[in-house]
Amino acid sequence: MSATEILELSATAATAAVASGALSQGELFGAYLARAEGDRAAGGEGLNCFTWVAEHVPGDGSAPLHGLPIAVKDLFCTEGIPSQAGSRILEDYRPPYTATVVSALQSAGVSLLAKTNQDEFAMGSSNENSAFGAVRNPWDRGRVPGGSSGGSAAAVAAGLAPWALGTDTGGSIRQPAALCGIVGLKPTYGAVSRYGMIAFASSLDQAGPLTRDVADAALMLRHMVGQDECDATSLAFPGEIEPPTAERLDGIRIGVAEELASEGIQAGVVEAFEGALTRAEELGAQLQPVSLPHAPHALSAYYVLAPAECSSNLARFDGVRYGSRAADARDLLEMYTRTRHDGFGAEVKRRIMLGTYALSAGYYEAFYGRAQRVRTKISEDFATAFASVDFIVTPTSPTVAFKLGERTGDPLSMYMSDYCTVPMSLAGIPAISIPCGLSEGLPVGLQITGPAFSENRLLDVAHALERALEFDSQRARV
Amino acid sequence: MARLARLALEEDELEPMARELSAVLDHVAKIGELDLADVPPTSHVVELTGRLRPDEPWPSFPREVALAQAPAVSEDGFLVPSPQA
Numbered sequence: 001m002s003a004t005e006i007l008e009l010s011a012t013a014a015t016a017a018v019a020s021g022a023l024s025q026g027e028l029f030g031a032y033l034a035r036a037e038g039d040r041a042a043g044g045e046g047l048n049c050f051t052w053v054a055e056h057v058p059g060d061g062s063a064p065l066h067g068l069p070i071a072v073k074d075l076f077c078t079e080g081i082p083s084q085a086g087s088r089i090l091e092d093y094r095p096p097y098t099a100t101v102v103s104a105l106q107s108a109g110v111s112l113l114a115k116t117n118q119d120e121f122a123m124g125s126s127n128e129n130s131a132f133g134a135v136r137n138p139w140d141r142g143r144v145p146g147g148s149s150g151g152s153a154a155a156v157a158a159g160l161a162p163w164a165l166g167t168d169t170g171g172s173i174r175q176p177a178a179l180c181g182i183v184g185l186k187p188t189y190g191a192v193s194r195y196g197m198i199a200f201a202s203s204l205d206q207a208g209p210l211t212r213d214v215a216d217a218a219l220m221l222r223h224m225v226g227q228d229e230c231d232a233t234s235l236a237f238p239g240e241i242e243p244p245t246a247e248r249l250d251g252i253r254i255g256v257a258e259e260l261a262s263e264g265i266q267a268g269v270v271e272a273f274e275g276a277l278t279r280a281e282e283l284g285a286q287l288q289p290v291s292l293p294h295a296p297h298a299l300s301a302y303y304v305l306a307p308a309e310c311s312s313n314l315a316r317f318d319g320v321r322y323g324s325r326a327a328d329a330r331d332l333l334e335m336y337t338r339t340r341h342d343g344f345g346a347e348v349k350r351r352i353m354l355g356t357y358a359l360s361a362g363y364y365e366a367f368y369g370r371a372q373r374v375r376t377k378i379s380e381d382f383a384t385a386f387a388s389v390d391f392i393v394t395p396t397s398p399t400v401a402f403k404l405g406e407r408t409g410d411p412l413s414m415y416m417s418d419y420c421t422v423p424m425s426l427a428g429i430p431a432i433s434i435p436c437g438l439s440e441g442l443p444v445g446l447q448i449t450g451p452a453f454s455e456n457r458l459l460d461v462a463h464a465l466e467r468a469l470e471f472d473s474q475r476a477r478v
Numbered sequence: 479m480a481r482l483a484r485l486a487l488e489e490d491e492l493e494p495m496a497r498e499l500s501a502v503l504d505h506v507a508k509i510g511e512l513d514l515a516d517v518p519p520t521s522h523v524v525e526l527t528g529r530l531r532p533d534e535p536w537p538s539f540p541r542e543v544a545l546a547q548a549p550a551v552s553e554d555g556f557l558v559p560s561p562q563a
Contacts, residue, residue: 096543190524203522232529233522300506311483318484320556325549332561337486349485353499356483370509372519377512379520411498412505428523452523 006031007477011068011162011216012243018067025067029057029111032069035160036114047136047145049155052082052115063109065223071114071161073152075122076102076207077196078112085198086120086130086148089323089343099196100228101165101207108223113161116151120345121314122172122200124148125417128408129347136404137180138476139442143401146176146417152210153180159477163211163220167197169204170302171396171421174433177210178396178445181435181473183462184210185217186421188452189428190235192221193228201309202233204302204425212473214434214463218244221455242456244463249283252461255290255389260420266399268439273395276436276446279468280393290385290392294377298423301378303415304358304371305426310348311355317343350411379427386451391461394420396433396445424449432462435471443471 001023009017017023036053039046051074060066072078075085077095084090098106106112119129127135127150135150137143138158145154149166153176156164166173168186177184185208192207199205209220218241225237256277262270281287319325319339326342329335344352358367385392398419407414424431429452436446446465450458480487487495538544541554550557 093547096539096546229531233524233526235524294512297509297512300509303502304506304509315484319549320558321544322547323549329559332559333484334486335559336484337481340484341486341488344485349487350495350498350502352483352485353479353495354502357479357499357503360479360482366510367506369519370512370514371506372521373514373517374509374512375520376517377514379523412501415502426520 001027003031003034007035007159009162010212012219014162015065015068025060026057028067029069029113032113032161033057039160047138047154047158047160048133049116049135049151049158049160050114051084051117051132054113058111061109063107066109068110069113069161070105070110071116071152071155071164072102072112073149073164073166074115074118075167075198076165077198078102078115081112082115083198085122086118086132087343087345087348088131089317089339091131091324093322097196100193100230101224102196104226105165105220105223114155116149116155116164118151119148120348121198121310122148122167122169123310123347123351125171125175125414126402126407127151127176128404129345131345134404137401139181139401143403143442144179146179146397146401148172149210150176153177153182153184156180156182156210156212157473157476163209163216165207166210167205167207168425169200170306170425171418173208173210174421174431174445174447175397175417177433178435178443179401181443181471181476182210182212183214183217183432183434184208185221185432186424186430187221187225187455188430190233191225191237191453191455193226193231193234195228195230199313201306202313203309204306214244214459214466217432218242218459238453239456244459246460246464247467249280249285249461249464252285252391253389254280254285254287255385255392256287257292257295257392257394258289259292259295260394260423264398264416264419265395266439269395269397269399269444272437272439272444273446276465276469277393280465283464283468288389290389292381292385292423294374294381295423297374298378298426299415299419301371301374302418302422302426303354304367305375307351307355308358308368309355311352311359314348314352347411375426378423382427382429391448391450391458394447396420396447400439400442400444420447428452430455430458432458434462434466434469435473436469437471
């Protein structure tokens, strides 16, 4: 099999080729290793997807996914391998242990190909907030790949990795997947262990797959879910994740979220979204409008809750146990404040300040308290909607990929990127983004969400729609 | 606020930070318009009931592993500047 043929295989197909003997484990890993090294060596001419690349091809093994490489977002701890979360404060940090979800995938046979570039501590929607530089979108190198899992999304879209692991707090898997024309799934909160993920907002963070197709997302998720005694918020997944097989959507009731599908959404995105709705109807789905009356307030609630949690989580970066430390401080307090000043980027500082403010004595109830109550209303909105429909669809991102630098001067406009994805994060429900067409020659994502632990049915619906939409991702391959 | 957050901000960082935070706070303050009087808060979507593991000792990292990534070490501990210079 030629390198070109190998790189065209989905993860599922590559696994089958290895199992049948058509492809060796070493050939499969080696083909991707050459590509990943190429992107690293290209510097400013490349996509800047990776912050670390494997040094050699691993030995053969007998686990089901052996030989299959994976690119892993930098914020997952990987023993002895740099895990820097896109931050200067963790430059060259090599953790003494590996995240549960990475270990689980390694037990299934997957080998670490690379660590991927990301927005610092997963705070951002464009991958421009990285100490290791911005990532470029393979569809148009003058544009952002989305964020915060931008390196993971760009690597998969460009064919530099067969699939990648990301994390999603308010849309950080789904939005870059949409902007790069690939599949991204945020699982139900608690379905996947957070142990060893460098935390941003612990009540929202979830790991999930970024893949070329829906079948690959199911395959990766199958090896990710499960309760972990090292994460007290992890839950046992009811049953197993099965490969999706649906080709029709007969009898499936799909709600179109009125509040998230028109106002503030680019015309070309609405057009592609409506095209996908037509395909769903042709497959037998029943469409009906649903209302999520509090969804327009989700972004406000999210940008109180997530910074509040981040201001607490990031208190651990104090220059004492790991990470960088400012030199020559006169006393302990100055060591803390200067270490954090020098080590954190502008967006991280902004969110720490925002969170500190929202949690401070005089403002706690007006901001943090109220945001928690909005969160309750958002969950109730979804529960009400799911009484009459099986799934809800929205565009994943209000816009296609924007130009590098276009939103960096205006944090609020950057935050608007998450308008359609944060409601599901606050409710803790699963949501998948699949590519549904092009606008201005750039990919548009369709988001499908369902009740907690509906992943198997969600993947089936996404699979049937993916077949009907026939999205062509070849143009992004480098 | 920066002092509470243990962040040293330079003089020229204060004005942009204040302006950007004000813009975000003005936007999020819209949730003040909602009637939420009888709505319970959600801190977490998973019912957290203080899950405990069995009280069995297990080994932790060896001291040298725990100290390996520290910026400064003295004997068997993390070295920090004095709290009072």
